[in-house]
Every structure is written in structure tokens, then in C-alpha cells.
Amino acid sequence: MADTLISDTECYPNLWSIGFQRATDHKTLVMAKTPGRELNREKLRRLMLGNCIVTYNGLGYDRAMIWAAISGLSNERLKEMSDRIILGRVRWWETEDVLNEFVPGFGRIPYSDFIDLIEPQPNAVANLKTLGGRLHAPKLQDLPYTPDTVLTDDQIRNVLTYMVNDLDTTRLLWESLAEPMAIRESITADIGVDVRSKSDTQVGFAILKKRIEDQIGRRLQKPGTMAGHKFRYEAPGFIRFKTPEMQALLARILEHDFRVKADGKVDLPAFLEKEKIVIGGMAYQMGIGGLHSTEANRSVYSDNQFELIDVDVASFYPAIILGLGLYPPAMGPILLQVYFQIRAERIAAKKAGLKTKAESLKISLNGFFGLTSNIWSPAYSPPMTIAITLTGQLAILMMIEAAHLAGIGAVSANTDGVTFLVPREQSNEVAGDRLLDRPPFLENSLPCLKDITDQWEARTGFDLEFVKYRSLHNQSVNSYFAIKPDGKVKRKGALANPWLDPKAIRERLMKNPKMTICADAAMQYILDGTPIEQTILRATDFTQFITVVNVKGGAIWGGREIPSKGKKEDPAEFEARIAVKDFDFLGKVVRYYWGQGGAPIYYRTPHETTGNYKKVSDSDGAQPCMQLPTHFPDDLNFQAYIDEAHKILREVGIHDFASPTLVEAPVWVQELVTLLVTHGV
Numbered sequence: 001m002a003d004t005l006i007s008d009t010e011c012y013p014n015l016w017s018i019g020f021q022r023a024t025d026h027k028t029l030v031m032a033k034t035p036g037r038e039l040n041r042e043k044l045r046r047l048m049l050g051n052c053i054v055t056y057n058g059l060g061y062d063r064a065m066i067w068a069a070i071s072g073l074s075n076e077r078l079k080e081m082s083d084r085i086i087l088g089r090v091r092w093w094e095t096e097d098v099l100n101e102f103v104p105g106f107g108r109i110p111y112s113d114f115i116d117l118i119e120p121q122p123n124a125v126a127n128l129k130t131l132g133g134r135l136h137a138p139k140l141q142d143l144p145y146t147p148d149t150v151l152t153d154d155q156i157r158n159v160l161t162y163m164v165n166d167l168d169t170t171r172l173l174w175e176s177l178a179e180p181m182a183i184r185e186s187i188t189a190d191i192g193v194d195v196r197s198k199s200d201t202q203v204g205f206a207i208l209k210k211r212i213e214d215q216i217g218r219r220l221q222k223p224g225t226m227a228g229h230k231f232r233y234e235a236p237g238f239i240r241f242k243t244p245e246m247q248a249l250l251a252r253i254l255e256h257d258f259r260v261k262a263d264g265k266v267d268l269p270a271f272l273e274k275e276k277i278v279i280g281g282m283a284y285q286m287g288i289g290g291l292h293s294t295e296a297n298r299s300v301y302s303d304n305q306f307e308l309i310d311v312d313v314a315s316f317y318p319a320i321i322l323g324l325g326l327y328p329p330a331m332g333p334i335l336l337q338v339y340f341q342i343r344a345e346r347i348a349a350k351k352a353g354l355k356t357k358a359e360s361l362k363i364s365l366n367g368f369f370g371l372t373s374n375i376w377s378p379a380y381s382p383p384m385t386i387a388i389t390l391t392g393q394l395a396i397l398m399m400i401e402a403a404h405l406a407g408i409g410a411v412s413a414n415t416d417g418v419t420f421l422v423p424r425e426q427s428n429e430v431a432g433d434r435l436l437d438r439p440p441f442l443e444n445s446l447p448c449l450k451d452i453t454d455q456w457e458a459r460t461g462f463d464l465e466f467v468k469y470r471s472l473h474n475q476s477v478n479s480y481f482a483i484k485p486d487g488k489v490k491r492k493g494a495l496a497n498p499w500l501d502p503k504a505i506r507e508r509l510m511k512n513p514k515m516t517i518c519a520d521a522a523m524q525y526i527l528d529g530t531p532i533e534q535t536i537l538r539a540t541d542f543t544q545f546i547t548v549v550n551v552k553g554g555a556i557w558g559g560r561e562i563p564s565k566g567k568k569e570d571p572a573e574f575e576a577r578i579a580v581k582d583f584d585f586l587g588k589v590v591r592y593y594w595g596q597g598g599a600p601i602y603y604r605t606p607h608e609t610t611g612n613y614k615k616v617s618d619s620d621g622a623q624p625c626m627q628l629p630t631h632f633p634d635d636l637n638f639q640a641y642i643d644e645a646h647k648i649l650r651e652v653g654i655h656d657f658a659s660p661t662l663v664e665a666p667v668w669v670q671e672l673v674t675l676l677v678t679h680g681v
Contacts, residue, residue: 002113004052006171009062010143010163011082013150014075017160018066020047021167023054023174028167030160033075041070052113056128056170059116059197061085063109064095071103082147092116117173119199120180122506129589132169133548134509135176136499140626141165142554142587176505187360204367205379207360211338212331220378223330225264230257231383236324238459239394246401249277250394258386264375266382277397280404282411284397288385290415291393292477299653300411300421301471307427308469309435309449310482311399312417313392313462317369318343320388323461328372328381339365392416399456406447412477419472419482422449433465473526473652481523481652489527495519495648499543514618515594517544521645526654532645542632545593545641546625551616554604555590557624558583562602565611574611586624590616594640595623595633 004023009016016039017032033039047053048066055062061082068081081102084090090098100106118124121131132140144158145151151159174181184196187203191210195203213219233253241247256269267273268288276283276294283294302308313319318339320326327335346361369388371379392415400410400418408426412419426448428435435450453464467484474480479493491497497516498504521535539545549555558580565574583602590601598621602613616622621640623633649655 002051004054004174005047006054006167006174007058007062008055008163008166008170009065010159011065011079012075012145012147012159013079015151015156015159016065016069016075016078017163018044018062018069019160019163019167021164021171023171026168026171028164030163032156032160033069033078034156035075039069041072045070049110049112052115054115054117054170054174056173057116057118058114060090060092060095060118063114064099067106067109068099068102071106073102077102086147114197115181116197117170117177119197119202120177120184121173121509122200123510124199126509127589128166128169128173129587130512130548130550131173131509133589133591134512135169135172136513136543136546136628137169137172138628139165139168140548140587140589140591142585142589176509179505183356183360183363186356190360199367200363201367201370203360204364205371205377207342207364208335208338208368209378211341212334215334215338216332221330222376222378223328223380225262225375226260226380226382227262227264229260229382231386232257233386233390235394236391238461239391239398241398241401242405243279243401246277246279246397253390253394258382260382264380264382265373266386279397279400280409282400282409282413284400284413286390286393288389290389291396291413292415293410293413294477295412295474296476297474297651297653299471299473302469305424306421307424308411308419308472309422309427309430310417310419310467310469311449311453312465312467313396314465315343315365316392316416316462317388318365319462320391321368324387324391326384326387328379328384330378330380339368395456395460395462399452402452402456403449406452408449408452412472412474412480414477419469420449430466430468433467435466471526473654475648475651481526483527487527489523491519491523495523495652512548512550513543514547515545515641515644518641518645518648520544521642522648522652525645525649526652532642532649536638536641536645542593542629545636546591546628547593547618548589548591549601549616549619551586551588551590551601551603554588555586555601555616556580556583556604556613557586557599557601557622559599561599562613571611578613580613584624586626590624591626591628592619592622592624593633594621594637595635596637597635598623598637 006021006023007018009018015032015034017030019028019030021028031039031044044066064085065078065082068078073081081098084098085095096109099109129140129142141162144162145155149155181196184203187195187207191207193206193210195206198206209220233256235250235254239250241250252271258266260266268286272286276285285292285294300308322336322340325336327333342361342364346358346365349358349361368379371377372381372385372388374380396413396418400413403410403420406426407423409421410418411421426446428438428448428450430436435453437450438448457464470483470485472480472482475494479495481495482490484490494514496507497520498507499513499516517536517539521532524530524535525532562578562580585604586601592601601616601619601622601624603616606613621637623635
């Protein structure tokens with residue numbers, strides 16, 4: 001019976017090695033080839049062809065190297081081939097050609113059950129060590145010697161030990177991706193195309209592509225970069241503004257010639273990227289990535305006079321594609337037919353409780369937009385990218401303008417939604433994700449929010465979803481706490497903590513942990529008044545206190561500060577004085593906590609002009625913990641974390657003395673407190 005084997009390889013001038021770790025029981029096998037030790041090539045061949053091999057960047061590197069080793073290449077030639085792939089930045093689909101350069105006549109790599117996790121995990125630019133830090137891997141370790149080192153026997157043993165740690169980390173990633181990989185298995189069986197090594201976007205497009213190609217009877221072709229092509233944005237008829245300022249903005253956009261750059265991308269004009277759009281005192285910024293407001297350091301509450309209501313557009317980009325009838329030239333209008341079918345199937349699967357099918361079809365719908373700006377895809381179409389993004393942003397601005405003219409102010413906005421601070425006499429009850437009609441006895445001459453959103457939905461054809469907030473607390477537009485009436489909290493950006501939610505694997509893999517206990521403590525204080533000190537001192541999970549950072553070029557730590565170099569000091573004398581050689585090299589991915597008597601972490605390479613060593617941000621008082629401890633360290637500096645949590649409160653506009661119970665106080669009490677704070681009392 002075939003096993004699932006986690007695999008990794010290493011290559012040095014006098015060592016090529018491969019490791020396997022069985023996913024079920026973690027049993028590990030390491031095989032090595034040195035000038036004095038031959039590889040059991042037949043055993044390696046059997047392992048490769050008889051099992052499911054799981055790697056990280058295996059398609060881009062390991063697979064070709066493994067078959068070169070099976071072919072009998074010497075250590076010297078294997079190292080040359082390794083450099084050719086890595087230093088030559090060879091793409092994964094070109095590695096077979098490189099293999100044939102070094103093993104003439106090799107031909108095709110034999111088919112095997114092979115999975116590469118670099119694309120299925122959501123952040124393809126992250127390296128394995130970074131992902132290990134995000135998954136709280138027990139040990140973080142960099143390659144112990146540079147790849148050109150001719151290793152001693154002791155160093156060879158160290159490299160093989162290091163490889164086992166990489167296998168452990170890859171297995172941890174494999175286990176964390178169990179659900180998305182199960183979805184890929186289902187899609188592979190359904191469409192007959194192996195998508196297990198593909199990203200969400202690639203998986204989604206594979207579903208679309210297969211259906212379209214089956215209908216048109218031929219393969220889709222890539223259209224080319226369109227470099228130098230100029231075009232104008234054509235606004236749909238429903239995009240109409242009432243104020244002169246917004247009308248002028250729309251006219252300016254319609255008159256602009258968008259140009260495709262040499263890399264196939266399109267820039268927004270400077271007047272959109274740099275100039276703020278102001279409606280009702282709120283400033284907004286447009287961009288290729290979407291619309292966003294610019295608030296920061298602010299808390300807003302529902303009270304006796306106003307109510308916070310968040311409005312989101314359901315499946316915004318798919319709705320724009322279908323509503324406007326958009327399709328890439330290389331795919332044709334058949335895209336719309338297939339896209340509509342997939343959306344209908346997803347809705348049916350969701351209603352029927354078919355979670356795996358519903359999720360796989362959701363991937364297909366949501367991932368398509370990103371490919372419209374990918375020059376390697378048949379979906380590539382710069383005019384379509386601009387049509388989707390600008391239509392979405394202008395439609396949201398149209399809703400904000402209509403609300404403003406009715407006396408309803410927006411307090412936050414992003415790509416697909418707005419949060420309004422609605423006067424009580426103009427607000428509505430929310431049932432599920434819908435706004436209810438107001439009882440006749442509450443009607444007055446002012447338009448209520450539902451009047452505005454109903455008109456917007458009727459005009460655009462898009463569907464809105466609604467939720468009420470008790471309060472909203474922003475560090476910035478993309479970093480906030482949003483408290484719902486039932487006490488549940490929506491957290492975004494630096495204030496989010498996906499490590500609290502076992503299902504938030506995607507979010508966990510997208511960001512480095514940074515002393516999450518501090519944001520947790522600030523949130524709990526806002527939520528129910530729990531003292532900051534209580535949350536932090538009662539914490540039982542040490543990983544809430546760690547920070548993981550990526551340090552370009554690598555980091556060093558020596559338990560002391562490195563002073564600045566004197567302007568006239570000889571560089572050699574400076575190096576001798578500070579004795580950086582006594583500092584430990586931590587690696588390019590560093591994990592630490594704040595400890596009593598800790599010291600800064602520094603970049604390994606000094607500044608080329610000044611000769612000074614740069615500190616890693618927020619690392620003052622750091623104690624490295626590349627190996628996670630089994631219990632709380634005795635020197636953990638709790639006070640530093642308490643201070644940081646209070647700092648977060650101030651960054652979201654809350655003063656430490658003010659109890660969050662004031663949210664429930666009468667309006668005159670809140671106004672009095674605000675007045676006192678304003679005057680520094």
C-alpha cells in the first residue's frame with residue numbers, strides 16, 4: 001500500500017541528500033550521496049514511484065534533482081545543476097529541460113504521485129521557515145552552512161539533522177492544509193485534472209478552463225502582454241453621481257487613457273492614486289487593489305442617537321463580471337455562460353449542505369479576477385481588470401454620496417463595503433443579513449438607510465448584506481476591532497489573531513505572529529472592561545507572547561547592545577571593539593519574546609556607508625526562542641506586554657482611564673467625558 005511521504009533534498013559540492021518522513025507515524029529515512037558513499041538509486045526510484053511524495057517547492061527544484069541523482073550524476077554535477085536551477089531562476093516547467101541538459105537523452109520525468117505545497121498554501125512568496133514560524137513549529141533553523149561549502153564529516157551530520165527539521169516543518173504545513181487539500185482531491189477527481197499543487201486561483205481557473213475547453217472543443221490560448229496598448233474605461237449606465245465634485249471625478253476618469261506597461265500591468269492615473277476623495281468630511285483613496293477610507297486612531301460607538309451599520313456587497317467581483325457581461329478576449333462570451341452555471345451550482349450545493357463542492361466552486365468564482373491581470377493566463381485582460389475595479393469603487397462611492405446627501409455619514413469603507421453611522425430615526429432593524437422595513441409609525445420625512453440601499457441595489461443589480469456593530473475601533477482602515485451587539489468581535493490586520501481560531505488556517509499562514517496577547521488584552525478591555533493586567537498575567541499559552549520576523553540577510557543576537565560607530569573610527573577597530581563575532585547568527589526568520597534583561601536583535605550585515613548595525617524593529621529587550629520552550633520562561637517581561645496593550649488602546653482612540661462601560665451610559669455622560677478629555681482634564 002502506498003504511503004504519503006514528506007520529502008526534502010539538500011545539495012553541497014560534496015553532499016547530496018534526500019529525506020523522507022512518513023506522514024502517518026513520522027518515521028524518517030535520510031539517504032546521502034558523497035564522493036565516498038554511493039546512493040542506493042534503485043531504492044530511491046522505488047520510493048519515488050511507489051508513494052505519494054509531498055514537498056515544498058518540489059516541482060520547482062527537488063523533483064528534477066532527485067531524478068538527476070537517480071540517473072547517477074556525480075556530486076560535482078549535481079551541484080552544478082542545483083546552481084543552474086536556483087541561480088538561473090529556472091521556472092518549474094523548465095526544470096525538466098535543465099535535467100536533460102545534465103543527463104542528455106533523459107526524456108520525460110516518469111509520472112509519479114507528487115504534490116508541491118508552495119502554491120496551495122496562500123502566500124506563495126513565503127519560505128518554509130516563515131511558514132514554520134506562523135505555525136508555531138517547535139524549532140526554527142536556517143541552513144547551517146552556505147551552499148558552496150565543502151563540508152567536513154561533522155558538518156555533513158549537521159546538515160542531515162537540519163534536513164529532519166525541514167521535514168518536520170513540511171509535515172506540519174501538510175497537516176495544517178488538510179481541508180484545502182481534501183477540496184483539491186475532490187476537484188481533481190471531478191474534472192480529471194490534477195490540481196493538488198495549484199493555488200486557489202489556479203484551481204478556480206482549472207475548473208473554468210476545463211468546462212470552457214470541453215464546450216469549445218479546443219485549448220484556450222494566452223493573449224500576450226498587450227504592452228503599449230491604450231484604452232478608456234467605459235462606465236456602466238448605473239454609475240451616476242449627484243454632486244458636482246463626484247461628477248467631475250467621473251468625467252476625469254472617463255477621459256483618461258489607460259496604458260498597459262511593458263510588464264503587462266496597468267497603473268491608475270496619479271489623480272486617483274495620490275488625491276483623496278472627500279465626501280462628508282471622510283477621505284477615500286482609490287487604487288488597483290480597491291477603495292479604502294483613511295481613518296486611524298479612532299473609536300466610534302452606537303449610542304442613543306446613532307447606530308453603526310455595516311453594509312457589504314455579496315460576491316462583488318463575480319457580480320460585476322456577470323452584471324456587466326465582461327469576458328477576456330481569449331476566452332470569449334462562453335465564459336459568462338460557464339461562470340453563471342458555476343455560481344448557480346455553488347448556491348445549490350451550499351443550500352444542500354455539500355460543503356466541499358460549494359467551497360471548490362467558490363474558489364472558481366473568487367479566484368478568476370486575479371487572473372485578468374496575469375500575463376501568463378488566457379484570462380488576461382487589462383481593460384477587464386480596470387472595468388471591474390473602477391466599477392466596484394465608483395459604485396461604493398455612489399452609495400456613500402447618496403447616504404451623505406440624506407444625512408447619513410460613512411465612518412469606514414473598503415473594496416466591497418461601507419460602515420455607516422446612522423441617526424436612529426433613519427436606521428433599520430437587521431434580520432439575518434437584510435434590513436427590515438420600518439413600521440409605519442416610525443416613518444418620517446428623512447430617507448432611512450433601507451431607502452438608500454434599496455435604490456442602490458435596484459440601480460446596480462448587486463445584493464447587499466448588513467450587520468450592526470456596537471462599536472468600531474481603528475488603528476487604521478485595515479486594522480481594527482468591530483464589536484457586534486452579541487459581543488462577537490471582527491478583527492482585522494495587526495489586531496487580528498487567527499491563532500485563536502482552529503479553522504483560520506489561511507489567515508494564520510498569511511501573517512507572522514506578533515505578541516498577540518497584547519491585542520487580545522486590548523480587545524477584552526474594550527469588550528467588557530477586563531483589566532489589561534488580568535488578561536496578560538492569566539495567559540496560559542506562551543505562543544501568545546512570541547514574535548516572528550523576517551530579517552533580510554539574517555539576524556544576530558549577543559545579549560547586549562551594539563553601539564554606534566564613531567564618525568572617525570577605523571572600521572577594523574570598531575569591529576574589534578564591538579566583537580560582533582561573539583554574537584549568535586539566528587537566521588533569516590527569527591522568533592523571540594520580550595524578556596527581563598533582554599537585548600536588541602540586529603541585522604547581520606552593517607550599513608554599507610555608516611558601518612552601523614541596524615536593530616530589528618520592536619526587538620529591544622528581546623530573548624530569542626528559536627526552539628519553543630515547554631513552559632513559560634522565568635525571565636518573561638510581563639510589564640512590557642502590559643505597556644504594549646495600553647499602547648494599542650491609545651492607537652484605537654481609547655484612553656486608559658475611560659471604562660468601556662461608558663458605551664452604555666446616557667449620551668450626556670458620554671458628551672461630558674469627551675469634553676473633559678478634549679480639554680485635557
